[in-house]
Amino acid sequence: MVSSMADDVFKALADPTRRRILDELVDRDGQTLFEICARLVTKHGLGLSRQAISQHLAVLESADLVRSRRQGRYKFHDLNTEPLERVVTRWLRPGTPESTP
Template sequence: MSAVFKALSDDTRLLVLEELRKRDNQSLFEICVRVIEQHDLSLSRQALSRHLNVLEAAGLITTEWSGRTKVHTLNRTPIGDHIQPWMKPFLE
């Protein structure tokens, strides 16, 4: 669970998750364009790729190949299975 919290501790990764929540199944290029356009953030594809790797290692996103393009999808399971139950006592 600490990998999930570590992945969520970065503002850029939170923006990436928000963009995938709005529109799933995006390529690296599509996410990069949306983050730059929607949030006025200067970010290279290499930097975004590193952020995506952290999110994938934490299980927050999944990836699969569609031809020659790697497509990223939000994985809601860690949020529902780990974060919500952990936070519930703090919200009561």
């Protein structure tokens, strides 16, 4: 089964933990896996294993919502909002009065 681009984006956004991760990356870009784990624990009280977060990051990457760059033994994660902007305008008509106040 082929998974379209929009499909991956919406699937990625369906999980609350993944949305928290995006929140963290908005707050500070270029975090490592361990940093994200630590912040999810301290700021949101989420007690998830490192592997769980790693799998979430993989889902976000496959949706191109997160880009990663390797540097030595560190892997930094960056937010990419471009897929969001493209996917959201699907049902939002340009003529909606409330959207352009």
